[in-house]
Amino acid sequence: MTLLSIRNLTLHIGDANILRDIDLGVEAGEILGIIGESGSGKSMTALAIMGLVPEGFSSGGQILLDGEDLLKKSEAELCGIRGDAIGMVFQEPMTALNPTKTIGDQVAETVMVHRRTGRRAANRIARETLDRVGLTEPQFPLGKFPHELSGGQRQRVVIAMAIALRPRLLIADEPTTALDVTTQAQILALLKRLVDEDGMGLILITHDLAVVAGIADRIAIMRLGEIVETGPTVGLFRNLQHPYSQMLFKASSHQPARNPPAVTGSVPVLAVDGVVRDYPLPRRSLFGAKRQFRAVDGVSLSIARGENVGLVGESGCGKSTLARAILSLEPVQAGSIALDGEPLQGSAGASFAARRKLSVVFQDPYGSFNPRHTVERLVAEPFFLLGLGAPQGAERRRRIDRALTEVGLVPADADKYVHEFSGGQRQRIAIARALIIEPSLIVLDEAVSALDVSIRAQILDLLAELSDRLQLSYLFISHDLHVVRTITDRVLVMQAGKIVEAGDTATIFANPQHPYTRQLLAATPNLEMALAAREAALPPVDPFLNPAAKQNLPSPLRGGPGRG
Amino acid sequence: MHKNIFVHCFPASTPADRNAPTHQAHGTVEPIATLELRGSLPHTPVPPFPLAARASTLHNRSAMPAYILSRAVSLCLSLVAASLVVFVLLEIVPGDPAALMLGLNATPEAAGALRELLGLNGPVHERYLNWVFGMLRGDFGISYAYKVPVSELFADRIWVSIPLAIYALTLSTLIAFPVGIIAASRRNSATDVAIMGTTQLGVAVPNFWFAMLLVLLFAVTLRWFSAGGFPGWDQGLFVGMKALTLPAIALALPQASILARVMRSALLDTLDEDYIRSARAKGLTRRQALWRHALRNALIPVLTIIGLQFSFLLAGAIIIENVFFLPGLGNLIFKAIAARDLIVVKSGVMILVVAVILVTFLVDVAYAIVDPRLRTSTR
Numbered sequence: 030m031t032l033l034s035i036r037n038l039t040l041h042i043g044d045a046n047i048l049r050d051i052d053l054g055v056e057a058g059e060i061l062g063i064i065g066e067s068g069s070g071k072s073m074t075a076l077a078i079m080g081l082v083p084e085g086f087s088s089g090g091q092i093l094l095d096g097e098d099l100l101k102k103s104e105a106e107l108c109g110i111r112g113d114a115i116g117m118v119f120q121e122p123m124t125a126l127n128p129t130k131t132i133g134d135q136v137a138e139t140v141m142v143h144r145r146t147g148r149r150a151a152n153r154i155a156r157e158t159l160d161r162v163g164l165t166e167p168q169f170p171l172g173k174f175p176h177e178l179s180g181g182q183r184q185r186v187v188i189a190m191a192i193a194l195r196p197r198l199l200i201a202d203e204p205t206t207a208l209d210v211t212t213q214a215q216i217l218a219l220l221k222r223l224v225d226e227d228g229m230g231l232i233l234i235t236h237d238l239a240v241v242a243g244i245a246d247r248i249a250i251m252r253l254g255e256i257v258e259t260g261p262t263v264g265l266f267r268n269l270q271h272p273y274s275q276m277l278f279k280a281s282s283h284q285p286a287r288n289p290p291a292v293t294g295s296v297p298v299l300a301v302d303g304v305v306r307d308y309p310l311p312r313r314s315l316f317g318a319k320r321q322f323r324a325v326d327g328v329s330l331s332i333a334r335g336e337n338v339g340l341v342g343e344s345g346c347g348k349s350t351l352a353r354a355i356l357s358l359e360p361v362q363a364g365s366i367a368l369d370g371e372p373l374q375g376s377a378g379a380s381f382a383a384r385r386k387l388s389v390v391f392q393d394p395y396g397s398f399n400p401r402h403t404v405e406r407l408v409a410e411p412f413f414l415l416g417l418g419a420p421q422g423a424e425r426r427r428r429i430d431r432a433l434t435e436v437g438l439v440p441a442d443a444d445k446y447v448h449e450f451s452g453g454q455r456q457r458i459a460i461a462r463a464l465i466i467e468p469s470l471i472v473l474d475e476a477v478s479a480l481d482v483s484i485r486a487q488i489l490d491l492l493a494e495l496s497d498r499l500q501l502s503y504l505f506i507s508h509d510l511h512v513v514r515t516i517t518d519r520v521l522v523m524q525a526g527k528i529v530e531a532g533d534t535a536t537i538f539a540n541p542q543h544p545y546t547r548q549l550l551a552a553t554p555n556l557e558m559a560l561a562a563r564e565a566a567l568p569p570v571d572p573f574l575n576p577a578a579k580q581n582l583p584s585p586l587r588g589g590p591g592r593g
Numbered sequence: 594m595h596k597n598i599f600v601h602c603f604p605a606s607t608p609a610d611r612n613a614p615t616h617q618a619h620g621t622v623e624p625i626a627t628l629e630l631r632g633s634l635p636h637t638p639v640p641p642f643p644l645a646a647r648a649s650t651l652h653n654r655s656a657m658p659a660y661i662l663s664r665a666v667s668l669c670l671s672l673v674a675a676s677l678v679v680f681v682l683l684e685i686v687p688g689d690p691a692a693l694m695l696g697l698n699a700t701p702e703a704a705g706a707l708r709e710l711l712g713l714n715g716p717v718h719e720r721y722l723n724w725v726f727g728m729l730r731g732d733f734g735i736s737y738a739y740k741v742p743v744s745e746l747f748a749d750r751i752w753v754s755i756p757l758a759i760y761a762l763t764l765s766t767l768i769a770f771p772v773g774i775i776a777a778s779r780r781n782s783a784t785d786v787a788i789m790g791t792t793q794l795g796v797a798v799p800n801f802w803f804a805m806l807l808v809l810l811f812a813v814t815l816r817w818f819s820a821g822g823f824p825g826w827d828q829g830l831f832v833g834m835k836a837l838t839l840p841a842i843a844l845a846l847p848q849a850s851i852l853a854r855v856m857r858s859a860l861l862d863t864l865d866e867d868y869i870r871s872a873r874a875k876g877l878t879r880r881q882a883l884w885r886h887a888l889r890n891a892l893i894p895v896l897t898i899i900g901l902q903f904s905f906l907l908a909g910a911i912i913i914e915n916v917f918f919l920p921g922l923g924n925l926i927f928k929a930i931a932a933r934d935l936i937v938v939k940s941g942v943m944i945l946v947v948a949v950i951l952v953t954f955l956v957d958v959a960y961a962i963v964d965p966r967l968r969t970s971t972r
Contacts, residue, residue, distance in 0.1 A: 081873055104878070112876030119874075124867040129889045129964055138885070139875045174965045190875055 032057045032230045033078070033198055037090035040070075040077055040254075047073050047086065048254045055198065055230040060221070062241030062262070063234045064277070065251035066481035067452070071234045074251070075200045078232075079117055080107040094198065113143045116191030120203035122184035126175040132159070132186045133171020139193040158189045162219060180344070181212035188219065195227050202234045209343040209508060214552040217244055236481060238281045239511075239554035242266060242563075250274045263563050266556075276483060282556060283486035284515050285493035287337075296370040297331040298386075298469045298502045299355065304328050304364035306350050324350040326526035327364065332470065335500040339517035339534065341510055341549065347526040348506050352474050355504070356389055369469060385414040388463030392475035394455035398447045404458055405429055405443035411466045432461040436491060453484035460491065470502045477512060489516055510553045514538050522546045657961065660968050664957045668950055675946045680721050683939045694737050711735075728940060738934040746925060746937060747944060753823055754914075754922040755948070757837050757844070758906040764845035765852055766899065772849070773856025773895075778883055780861060788853070795850025804843035804916040811839060821918035840917045844910055848902045855898045859891035866890070892963045900956035904949040 033055040040048035048070045055061045065071040076082045078092055080099060092099040094114060099107065111117075119125050126135060136155035140146060146154075155171060162185040175183055184204060191199055201220060205213035221244050224231045235241055241248060242262060249259040250271070257271040269275045306325035324347045332338045342348045353359045355366055357373050366373045368386045388411065391397045398407050408429050412419040420428050430440035436457040447455060456476065463471050473492070477485045493516060495501055507513050513520055513534070520537050522530040522545065530543040541547045691707040692699060708714050711734075712723060727734060733743035776788040812820035818839050826833045863869065864887050872882040911923030922941060929937035961967045 079874060081870070108876050108878050110876070111874055117874040119867060119871060121867055125871045127868040127872070127886045127890065128966055130886070138872075138877075142876045142881070176966045187871065190871065 034093040039089040058228045060231045060245045062245030062248045069251040070254040115198045116196040118201040118204045136189045158193045162189045198230045200232045210552040239556040242559040280483040280486040285489045287493045299332040300367040301330045305362045307362045332502045337503040337517045339513035339520040340506045342523035346523045381414045386469045388468040389472045390459045390476040408462045432465040436461045472504045474506045668954045733940040734936045738932040750922045760841040761844035765848040768849035769852035773853040776857040777860035792850035801912045807839045859894045863887040863890040903952045908945045
């Protein structure tokens with residue numbers, strides 16, 4: 030019998046249909062990947078299976094687990110099923126654990142809720158489960174608190190909570206989206222291993238096609254509450270039927286057309302020389318020496334006019350700190366930063382004249398706007414840098430209109446508020462705000478990371494086009510190597526505060542020299558390679574788990590040495 | 594007038610005197626006792642694995658003393674700063690205590706001699722140090738108005754005010770916790786709306802009016818309690834507590850209304866957290882998730898309010914003290930201000946400040962017990 034079988038599942042709140050006629054099945058030991066952009070209903074499907082849809086929703090159809098309809102179960106019965114027969118892992122490991130309880134207690138709780146065991150036995154199971162997910166003694170005693178763990182380690186704890194009772198079905202909703210690539214690879218390998226060991230079914234929900242392509246047996250693509258296409262992974266991707274899936278596939282490996290003008294002028298737009306940024310740490314004891322954490326350690330780089338430079342590295346490597354130093358948001362302890370040959374002042378911050386050559390676009394387009402200001406006011410904000418020279422009246426409005434038009438919006442949008450726009454449009458507004466004072470350099474700090482793939486492709490196109498036309502330089506900061514590769518001319522790889530490798534983007538991706546660069550590239554999921562490897566090597570290999578396989582077989586998720 | 598002084602002195606100041614603490618000094622011991630309790634809390638891991646258990650306890654123990662030490666250092670600094678502020682403020686206040694004590698017909702010579710006797714003539718820093726070290730020895734000087742040692746005046750009142758504050762706070766907490774939890778767990782239900790309406794009323798209505806209603810009902814009509822006065826603790830614990838019951842209720846109701854509202858909103862915030870969803874995914878019922886995961890995390894804002902309320906109850910009980918004819922600290926200080934009995938004001942304010950700072954310290958320690966993240970950082 031099919032482990033999980035969803036038939037004609039519908040979900041609506043009031044008149045709004047959230048899910049329509051969902052039909053899905055998962056066998057024991059099978060991995061089903063659900064792909065969709067935001068609003069596609071993929072998370073709602075997961076919550077519906079768990080019986081955890083928010084209040085006010087009503088559902089129809091059937092969700093059969095081993096033949097029993099979960100939608101007909103009472104809340105008390107569902108409490109007995111959740112955590113025992115079905116486990117769930119969520120996206121955000123940083124907040125998914127109770128900060129006031131030890132990890133041991135939180136894993137043991139799963140056992141104690143469902144089994145009449147004593148604390149001692151529950152703790153024993155918790156210990157075994159944490160060992161299974163790779164958090165072994167003595168480094169990870171049961172008494173650790175969540176804040177003492179990294180994001181990847183916390184996600185392992187969340188997984189341990191979900192699998193402590195060896196559920197028959199595990200649902201993982203974007204389990205690796207908030208993690209670094211190398212951590213992502215480890216977590217995916219862990220999930221795959223657990224599926225193989227326990228023979229449980231796994232529903233892996235993600236927006237990232239490359240992530241599921243490597244490990245899912247079957248794929249369902251969702252859009253606006255419906256499944257548009259479903260089938261075995263390789264067959265589905267090789268022969269996409271629905272226009273939406275085809276668009277999604279194209280967008281996820283989208284390469285914006287770039288036609289950079291000849292680099293002119295010998296003075297670089299940005300010259301960073303030996304910059305050091307130290308943070309003071311609390312003293313160990315009352316009279317202990319002051320301690321420092323060196324977040325940026327002697328970094329030098331330069332960006333020519335019209336050049337797009339990528340800065341990649343994992344979280345905590347210092348890339349955002351470097352960006353903040355370049356933006357003069359933070360003082361530097363050593364080294365110098367110059368824009369168009371003019372040095373930025375050190376601790377006192379940069380002058381208005383210097384700042385107006387520099388703009389920034391951040392990751393979260395909504396969080397970086399004041400929601401009570403009109404778009405006109407938001408976009409015109411940087412005008413204060415021009416002082417008395419700021420345009421007034423009709424000229425001001427004309428400049429705003431032009432900036433909005435430039436990023437693909439219309440002048441009428443100036444009178445609206447930010448909440449009236451979608452995520453992609455908000456990021457366009459952020460870019461318009463960055464453009465309005467005609468800077469030489471825009472720092473893009475994870476500027477497309479929060480966007481859906483199709484929107485991301487559009488924004489990347491826009492950025493490429495603006496750079497070409499206006500001779501703009503970008504410092505493109507991202508943890509996503511794939512995106513950096515599509516839009517940058519040169520790339521810098523940062524690790525622990527230092528630039529470990531720098532060079533032409535094409536060269537570095539084709540032939541990485543530093544071990545860290547290789548590691549990053551190897552861990553970055555790559556859709557095309559994943560598919561090719563699965564076609565070639567049957568039965569499908571687990572690219573993460575088995576080190577021997579990693580060495581010898583062409584691994585689906587590796588874009589390692591020798592490929593471009 | 595009295596209000597101004599309290600409002601001004603309390604938050605801004607922070608005390609310097611470790612002596613009201615002859616008994617308060619035990620205050621420093623208390624947190625450690627509380628700490629030991631922690632070992633028996635249900636959620637601390639029982640040692641199934643010797644190593645795990647040891648490592649975890651080691652971790653908790655090693656960070657906690659450092660945190661307590663850092664809070665204790667800031668407590669001492671606050672006390673010194675507060676004593677300075679109180680001293681300087683009362684130096685500035687016009688009026689010559691000696692002239693006041695001797696009355697209108699006193700000769701300047703007599704006033705001068707009395708000032709000398711009272712130690713009012715020395716240099717400022719000397720008088721400050723005399724005052725501080727005097728308090729440390731338990732010597733608060735002689736009241737200008739009553740001509741008795743100030744320590745005697747305080748000794749009587751403190752044993753009314755502090756038990757009353759603790760009584761009222763206990764009542765307030767006992768009422769607020771269940772009420773707030775019920776309201777939060779039934780958000781937007783009729784119960785919730787009724788509770789919110791009632792607490793709104795409780796916040797709005799002045800506590801002396803409550804007090805008069807209580808007197809009317811329980812003292813005048815039902816004759817269960819006396820309408821006021823305090824017979825003293827030597828009459829027995831029960832008699833003392835009984836006399837304090839109506840005032841404590843009158844004080845507690847508005848405080849409980851505020852606290853219940855804080856409890857509700859803090860709980861609603863934590864119930865929206867991701868880890869509550871995680872707990873539900875583990876199979877916990879809504880109620881279990883609330884009790885086991887949300888409650889402890891919601892305690893931080895609640896503890897903050899409890900700390901503030903204790904301070905308020907200690908000094909701000911003056912109106913209720915008047916309604917019930919209780920010989921409390923607030924009353925004493927108010928009268929001392931009216932009589933320009935500055936030495937009583939100075940030391941009385943200082944005693945209140947010491948109490949408030951000690952409570953703040955205890956709240957800080959409670960924070961760290963609730964939230965392990967605070968134990969590691971010294972801020």
